[in-house]
Amino acid sequence: MKLCSPLGHSVTSTLTGKARPHSLEGLRIGLLDNTKAPVDKMLAHLARRIEERIPGAKPFYVSKSVMSRPASAEAMESLRQNTDVVINALGD
Amino acid sequence: MPNMPKVVLPHPLGGIPLDKVYDKLDVAFDEIVAQLTLPPAKLDAVSPVGAFGGRVEISAVDEWGDLQRELLERGWGDGLPLVPPTEARVQAMVDFCGLPADHVVGVVEPGNGVATVENIASNAVMAGCSPQHMPLLVAAVKALSDPRVFLRNIQATTHPISPMLIVSGPLTQALNINCGSGVFGPGPWANGVLGRALRLVMLNIGGGKPIAIDKATMGHPGKYSYCMAENEAANPWPSLRAERGFGADTSTVTVFGCESPHNINDHESTTAGGLLTTICGAMAQTGQNNVYYPCELLLILSPEHAATIVGDGYSKDDVRQSIYEGARIPMTRFSRENIERRLWRYLAKRYRNRPIDTPVGVVQRAEDVLILVAGGPGKHSMYAPTSGSSHSVTCPIVKADGRPWLPSDFQA
Known part of the structure; x- marks a missing residue:
């Protein structure tokens, strides 16, 4: 029996991001909060652990305005300017 | 981005003492560091969810027996029996709406699958629709693809939300869409199959697979089918379509992402x-x-x-x-x-x-x-x-030349 596929094709683009580091030592580590509980407290704890365990690493905290919307242009620019890698925390 | 590196901490995270949350984070710390320092991988911006114009050969004998099992295993359905989308059935749908099979109607989030007349028709057949339903469904998918609906949120959120189809205008009667008693309930009318067709579009074209993508904590029954119509004859005020600037001859369909009523x-x-x-x-x-x-x-x-x-x-x-x-x-x-x-x-x-x-x-x-x-x-x-992020969008039900579909177009 021959059937017509109900699936949609999609346009897949490949992003070329910055190469990931071999180590986090001495890097600026962005922490992006999506504002859902308890992400802010988790990221504060993670920041403490980063400072304790990764020599020279510096956490940099940024929060979104609304959990379900993309981060603002200002937040993204701040991450671009002040971080080397970013942890995007999706609390729910 | 299916290959974005991620670390998942097990639920619950909210509503428990913070020291328990911190314990989970400490257990995951080394994995977080590892994911940040893995060799670079290509990041696909969207997830492919199939190929346009595909024909699938299935060696089933019985449309209501082994074929149903096969379709469920392929993940094409909602758990209810599906009408097999044979070429003849799908072609009848395409022919009725008067648009080319490969005409692009919209892009359905979050998989960013391209909705064409043909793959909308395949889903409509599976839902139990007839060819006369295609013009409405094309308008509905166009509305669904509007960024204001913010479908990626509707498809993936834990919140119990589903797009309600609100039909307005003279096609309500012509297409046998219930706007009266039991407007949200079952009966010998088209509401059920129309709402179901849109849900199958969200599943098969938009990639909203339950559990994998659809993270609804509870969901709601409208996630099977959610379609109603305005009772304009009993409405003492201007209808929704009139408020949104559409003329008396133009029927419309509005997509409104919301909880159950x-x-x-x-x-x-x-x-x-x-x-x-x-x-x-x-x-x-x-x-x-x-x-x-x-x-x-x-x-x-x-x-x-x-x-x-x-x-x-x-x-x-x-x-x-x-x-x-x-x-x-x-x-x-x-x-x-x-x-x-x-x-x-x-x-x-x-x-x-x-x-x-x-x-x-x-x-x-x-x-x-x-x-x-x-x-x-x-x-x-x-x-x-509603959910807080989705906004209603209304589209007219129109032909390829922009003129409205009229009840006379549906008379046998």
């Missing part, structure tokens, strides 16, 4: 003021997304309730204003955590550092209340909150 029982009130007191009281509930975010709210008045309200000279705008002013909850009914983490954060200008008995509204603007008249005899109206 909630009942408003009022058998006793005989005035607009009395009824609106009940309506506002029913709407004024904590624990709904509407209290935390600027968003729309849908009121569906029964014809009898609408007649009582208009009898006192109220316009739709008067009803909206009454709800804006009256559907409010004292802040004392909110938990301290929700006041601090939600009200003060997302609606800071309105509520931050305000007295604890400050009333909290379910809409931030009167114009955010959508009002329909639907249903049959009786004293039950309904309202439906």
Whole structure:
């Protein structure tokens, strides 16, 4: 029996991001909060652990305005300017 | 981005002591570091969910036996039996709507699958639709693809939300769409298959697979099918399509992402003021997304309730204003955590550092209340909150040349 596929094709683009580091030592580590509980407290704890365990690493905290919307242009620019890698925390 | 490096901490994370949350984070710490330092991988911006124009050969014998099992295993369905989308059935759908099979109607999030006339038709066949339903479904998918609907949120959120199809205009009768008694219930009309077709489009073209992508904690029954129509004959005010600028001949379909409808029982009130007191009281509930975010709210008045309200000279705008002013909850009914983490954060200008008995509204603007008249005899109206991010979008049901489809186009 021959059937017509109900699936949609999609346009897949490949992003070329910055190469990931071999180590986090001495890097600026962005922490992006999506504002859902308890992400802010988790990221504060993670920041403490980063400072304790990764020599020279510096956490940099940024929060979104609304959990379900993309981060603002200002937040993204701040991450671009002040971080080397970013942890995007999706609390729910 | 299916290959974005991620670390998943097991639920629950909210509502438990923080030291338990920190323990989970400490266990995951080394994995977080590892994911940040893995060799670079290619990141696909969207997830491929199939190929356009595909034909699938299935060695099934019985359409209602082994074929059904095969379709379920392929993940094409919602758990209910599917009408097999044979080439002949799909072609009949395509032929009726008068658009090329490969005509692109929209892009369906979050998989960003391209919806063409043909793959919409395949889903419509599986849902049980007939060819006459295609023009409405094309308009519905166009609305669904509008960024204002914010479908990626509807498809993936834990919140119980699904797009409701609201049909307005002369095609309601021509397509046998129920707008009267039991408007949200079962019966010998097209509501069920139309709503189901849109859900299958979301699943198969948009990639909204349950559990993998659809993270609904509970979901709601409208995630099988959610389609109703305005009862324009019983509506004393301008219809939704008229309010949105469409002419008398033009039927429309509106996509509104919302929770299941909630009942408003009022058998006793005989005035607009009395009824609106009940309506506002029913709407004024904590624990709904509407209290935390600027968003729309849908009121569906029964014809009898609408007649009582208009009898006192109220316009739709008067009803909206009454709800804006009256559907409010004292802040004392909110938990301290929700006041601090939600009200003060997302609606800071309105509520931050305000007295604890400050009333909290379910809409931030009167114009955010959508009002329909639907249903049959009786004293039950309904309202439906939304998620906070999705906005309703209305599309006209039109032919390739832009002229509206008319009831005469559907006569045998």
